[in-house]
Amino acid sequence: MDDIVKQALAKWPHVPHCYGWLGLDARGHWYLRDEATQAQGRFVQSKGTLLQHDKLIDFIGRNYEADAQGQWFFQNGPQRVYVELECAPWVWRVQPDQTLQSHTGLRVAATDCLLDEQGRVYLVTDLGLGLVHTLDVSDIAAAVERGQWQPVQVQASDLPLRYGFVRSPFATSCEIGKVLRAEDAS
DSSP: OOOOHHHHHOOTTTOEEEEEEEEEEETTTTEEOOHHHHHOOOOEEEEEOOOOOOHHHHHHHHHEOOOOBBEEEETTHHHHEEEESSSEEEEEETTTTTTTEEEOOOOEOOEOOOOTTTEEEEEEEOEEEEEEEEEHHHHHHHHOOOOOHHHHHHHHGGGGHHTBSSSHHHHHHHHHHHHHHHHHHH
């Protein structure tokens, strides 16, 4: 986490969290989701505006992590901006030297290869579960043919619980809010 972010957290520790405004798609792209976009549906149906500013994308990547409940967020100064995930918290790219790099630029080492019912390929790494970028699936297929990987069949719907992440912190916060309002009413 950037030092300036840590300083802002110390100075303003009680800034409310932000839900639904940032999304990560299956290709490792960040999307800004304003109120109108959110009103059109969940992130998979209504992505929003693709972020293209390199310094902002790098800043998000350096300050991207998960809370204890497996909800991924971007720490934007004192405010925690929770991320809507299309598939997984990480997107892996295969580098020319056959190493792996996350969508945030971190190098990783994979331990397992998974294949879901839609043909999407995931790798389990030292950082956690991530989806292989569609442009790099052929590199993973070649590794399978060489015997480097034996993909395990999985159901995409099982992955969040199995690997401890939440695809939609916004939906989770809405459910918690409903429970709290119901408790207040009784």
